[in-house]
Amino acid sequence: MEFKAAALVSTLLCLALSHGALSQRAPIVETPAPAPAPxxxxxxxxxxLAGPYGTFLDYLTKTDVIKTFQSQANDTKQGISVFAPLDSAFAAVDSGALSNLxxxxLRSLMLHHAMPRYYPxxxxxKLAAASPVSMFAYKVNVTDHAGIIGVAxxxxxxxxxxxxxxxxPVAVYALDTVLLPKEVFPTAPEVTPVAAPAPAPGRGGKPMDDAPGAGRGSKANVGDKGSSCRVGAGSLLVGYVVLMVCGFLMV
Structure with missing residues (x-):
């Protein structure tokens, strides 16, 4: 009887210790991995870094429109499509027309060079079929003729x-001309046509064989001179042999 009581006490004591140990163990919680930063x-x-867009970037920075574009790219689901005129496009516009804005x-002009949505x-x-299309400021007409895209x-x-x-959510496209909305320019500013690059030299130039001293005549002269030398040498050899024969007969 005493043995059974002792065994019961030992069992209860082990259960109590086990419960205490389990109650002190911290629960296991799976921590999800942090989401990667966008x-x-x-x-x-x-x-x-992309190329000749320094003038456009200078105007974007000067007007703080770069912040508007960057915010649209970072903080919205719609994204942005930027139309960046080349430096040569800005150089073609009368400097007074831009400096007098x-x-x-000027801020409106820069806002007129981007759409508040990403378009591949x-x-x-589809944009051409839905024209006119809204920019951040004003609207443009998009055309698509056999893959040649225009923005008017x-x-x-x-x-x-x-x-x-x-x-x-970002698209940046290069334009060969600055967009000139009538809302900003009541009269047409003077624009100098961008000169087309000089054509590469073709095959119509004077060939080397036609250059002075390099034609067929000069080659023929060289050949004739060589032939005359060979003929002269042969004549001398024949004369020498005749003299030797005559001397032998006289002896």
Whole structure:
């Protein structure tokens, strides 16, 4: 009887100790891995490194429109499509027409060079059918003729010459002409046509064989001279042999 009581006490004591140990063990909680930070495209760096867009970037920075574009790219689901005129496009516009703009007009002009939504190249045929299309400021008409995309606004019709960057939510396209909306320019500013690059030298130039001293005549002269030398040497040899024979007979 005493043995059974002792065994019962030991069992109860073990259960109590086990319960205490389990109650002190911290619960296991699976902590989810932190979500990766979104990869934002720095528009200023992109335009600075991509090529000849320095003038456009300077105007974006001067008017703080670069902040508007960057916020649209980072903080919205719609994304952004930027149309960046080349430096040569800005150089073609009369400098007075740009320098005489007020701060608000210049800001509106820069806002007129982007759509508040990401559009890949494959979407431009639909944009052309839905024209006019809204920019951040004012509207433009998009055209798509056999893959040649145009953007018309006010006094200017620009051609999309290349895709600088296009990965959702950011697209940047290069234009060969600055968009000139009538809301900013009541009269058409003077624009100098961009000179076409000089054509590469073709095959119509004077060939080397036609150059002085390099024609067929000069080659023939060289050949004739060599022939005369060989004939003269042969005549001397024949004369020498005749003299030797005559001397032998006289002896």
């Amino acid at each position: 990869a934002y495209v720095d528009l200023a760096d992109l335009l600075s 007020t701060d608000d007009q 190249l494959s979407a431009f045929s 606004s006010g006094w200017a019709t620009a051609k999309l010459v290349s895709s600088v960057y296009s990965t959702s």
